[in-house]
Amino acid sequence: MSSYLRGSANYVWSTTSILGKGATATVHQGVNKVNGEPVAVKTFNHISTLRPQEVQIREFEVLRKVNHENIVKLLAIEEEQENRGKVIVMELCTGGSLFNILDDPENTYGLEESEFLLVLAHLYAGMKHLRDNNLVHRDLKPGNIMKFIKDDGTTVYKLTDFGAARELQDGQHFVSLYGTEEYLHPDMYERAVLRKHANKTFGATIDLWSIGVTLYHVATGNLPFRPYGGRRNKETMHHITTKKESGVISGIQTKENGPIEWKRELPVNCQLSVGLKKIVTPLLAGLLEADHHKIWSFDQFFGEVDAVLARKAVNIFHINKSTLIKVYIDPKESYRHLQEYIFEQTDINEENQILLYKTSLLTNLVEEYVNASGFPQTAETDPLFLFNKENNNVNIPPFQELPKFNDFSTVISVENDASQAKFACSIGHQAKRQVERFSLYSQLICDTVDNLTKYINGNLKDLHQQLQHLLEKCQIYRKTAQIFEMSQKISNYSLKSNSAAELDSISKDFTTTVAVGVHGLYKQHSVENNLRLQWDTMSRDLKCPSKTLAPARARTQVEHLRDSWQHLVRDRATRTLSYNDEQFHILERIKITQTINRVKNLLEVEVFPQYEALSENFGDWYKMAQNVHLKTEILASDVEKYENKLRDFGEKLSIDNVDFNDYIKNNFDSSKKTNVVKGRRNMKSQELKNILEGYKKESNHIKEVILENSKLIISVRECSDELKEKFLNID
Incomplete structure (x- = not known):
């Protein structure tokens, strides 16, 4: 009776504990004999030995060459003790493959937004490392992307299965056929599946098509190109991928010999927000381009993904719809760009948008010239609140019915x-x-x-408070105007002004x-x-x-x-x-x-x-x-x-006061008056002096009030600046 256990010098595994299986190899779960660390062990079957020797050792060479967080780590290459065949020992990704994750009923309509962005970021990083080392994968698909869960509970997605990988410089081509047909570039599909054009060669960009199909699958839970009957309808599959127009990201045939439903947008039921769909759709359109004259380069792909990942998500609660929207804005863009993105999703003109962050206007916290990197940090539970100046109606979107669940059959199957x-x-x-x-x-x-x-x-x-201040100021002006008018009467001032009446008016x-x-x-x-x-x-x-x-x-x-x-x-x-x-x-x-x-x-x-x-x-x-x-x-x-x-009244009163003071100085010079006149003048001067002293006191009081208000204004400004600085530092 043969044992289920197999081993190498430092590792042991069970042949019944299968993590994955392909045409030439099987991956088992095993352990390190010394410390009990769980590992993944890839063993090769007899079919793999039929390949040329240089092809057999290529995977070992590629794994030795790469070293990146988003590529499954090579632990050892050893010989199986029983049949002396080579085995590859790798770190164990306990989260399983991305294909299995997408196959879970939780992800029938694709991954949630944050997880999709994580896959995009990690797939991008892993692929960039491969291209930096002039490598092509040639079998990119969700089944070859593993979920690794770190000790702190965070997730890292890693590329694996480099059995088809090889070194390939930009501009170089290859003729061998690898990959999984749903993810194959149309040219390779034509040769590998339809057995046509045997001499056609391929470049490194075939990986980009596979990335596009993979990302669509991750975003929606389905493949982008689906003929009726699936794999058995190969000619229609080739027709869909080669006859689609530029910008089309999916083609679906729902009945036999039926028309193809072409789509340029992601489906409504996928879990990505409208804001993210807006920037991801052009990315998918660029990757899913069969025309050699329009196909993206890796540099363009890396640049576009960089731009997507750099954007900042701004969560906004749309009051008129009672729904949450997301805007993805470049950190270098400004408040004006935020308004434009909001208009695209809500049809609220920029001049009618009111944005609150907590209890403050966003415009009071963020200057127009401030970049989006300085905007307050938002979350779904702590968003901005969007109001429309011209619309106070609240109309929620219609309810989306759930799919109908039919009862189980009376016959057990x-x-x-x-x-x-x-x-x-x-x-x-x-x-x-x-x-x-x-x-x-x-x-x-x-x-x-x-x-x-x-x-x-x-x-x-x-x-x-502003009203109270103005009313107090008005009272002071009224007293001042009354004193001023009395002074004018006593001094026989000819340019009398009716300031009190004007103030009352x-x-x-x-x-x-x-x-x-x-x-x-x-x-x-x-x-x-x-x-x-x-x-x-x-x-x-x-x-x-x-x-x-x-x-x-x-x-x-x-x-x-x-x-x-x-x-x-x-x-x-x-x-x-x-x-x-x-x-x-x-x-x-x-x-x-x-x-x-x-x-x-x-x-x-x-x-x-x-x-x-x-x-x-x-x-x-x-x-x-x-x-x-x-x-x-x-x-x-x-x-x-x-x-x-x-x-304006206060300024006019001040001017009148200056004119009056000049009049007093010019008309009450003691060297030009007789003693009799001087006596009468002294009596009036004393009376005028008393009035002017009262006027002076009121004027000083006005100055004190104005000074106090100025200090309050400065204090308010300092508090506002401090609050702005606080929010600008939050990111």
Whole structure:
């Protein structure tokens, strides 16, 4: 009886513990004999020995040449003790292959955004290292990209399987055929699969096509080019890849001999945001180019990916839709570019955009000339809030129905039941993501109410303080004007000005209308906090999904679905079931049906209606809030106009004062007067002196008030600069 264990000088592995299998080799899980470290061991079958010797040793040479974090690390090349064949010992990637990850029902529609960007970054880095060493892989696909989980829990994706790799300079070509047909460049597909044009040669850029297909697969969960019937429809596959126009990134045939559905955009149901799709789609279009005159170079690919990865994600909660959007902006771009990107996704003109970060206008925190690298750091749970000056309606997007789950067949089939259970898990994951998304949006609605209320109340508080200052200033000017007029009468000043009446004229409407309006709004909202109280009243009977732990409940239900699915997968592996096993199998099918109904009800009956009701109430509240905001802006404009008028009045009063002082100096010179006149003048001068002293005191008081206000303004500016500097340093 032969043993399942095999070994080399320093490693041992089990032939039944298979991690992956190809045409010429199998990868097993093994351990280091000395320290027990788990490893991956690649062994070669007899077919591999039929290859030329130089081809057999090429993989060893390539692995010895490369050394990079995003390429699976070579630990040793040893001889198997039993048959003396060479084995390759590599680090073990416990996360499995990217193909298996995409095959998981959680990723039916591709990886989530952050994981996609991680794959893109690591694939780019690994490929750049290969090209820096003049190497081509020639079999790039998700199955040859491994997920390595580091000790700190972070993920690193690594290229593996260099059996087809070889050294190839730019401009050099090769004739040998390698690769997996769904990921092959059309020219290589024509030779390798259709057996045509036997003398055609290929360059290093064939890897770029494979990267494009891989990235599309990672983004969507599906291959970009899919003929009806799959691999058996080879001619149609070749037709799709060679006849597509430039810019087309997918071609799908849904029925036999049917038309091809060409697409230039990524599908709606993939997990990437609109903002990321916008910059990834041109990248895919450039990679999936069969025309030799339009095909990208590696330098262009590396440059484009560099630009994508350098962009900064700005999370924005779009109030009018109650949804989250993402804008990817180059760190060197400015606030104006951010507005343009927002317009592309929302159709809100730049002049109508209001962006809040927490309770402050973004424009108060970021100057127009500041690069995006200086913008505040945002997250999905801590975004910017986007308002539209001209639109106070809130209309949420229509609900996206989940795929229909059909009941299990009355006839037990371990194969079909496992597939049906996997489909149920896929629906469960979609439902869970929607529950999480609507729960997040509901929480952001509440955050919007909180931040907008504080912003409006803060503006009213500042406006009220400004009003109080102007009213005090007006009183000082009024006293000064009255004293000034009395001085003019006593001195028989001929150029008398009616300053007090003029001040009353410019202040009448302000004190009777504007001041009353500011006082009223300030009392209602800054003091009594009416907007907040109105929201609390309107939303008292509403539930927020995040408060009812809906996301956690959805995750629990999906875990139950996955447990049942794995049970049916194990049943499929046994092929035949005993009577007892069959009864448990039936119970798992019942559990799956019940669980999928529960998670769908959680979404469709509980969470989405709660989000919908919350959005509807928020729409009503937002109209009131925007009305208060509009009134505040109108009053602020009136206050500013009055402040300008008061400033002009003060300047005119100062000029009149200078003229009057000159008159006093010129007309009350003692050397030109008689003693009699001097006596009468002394009496009037004493009276005038007393009045002027009072006037001087009032003037000094004005100066003190102005000085104090100047200090306050300087203090406010210093606080603003400090706040700006704080946000500029956050990145």
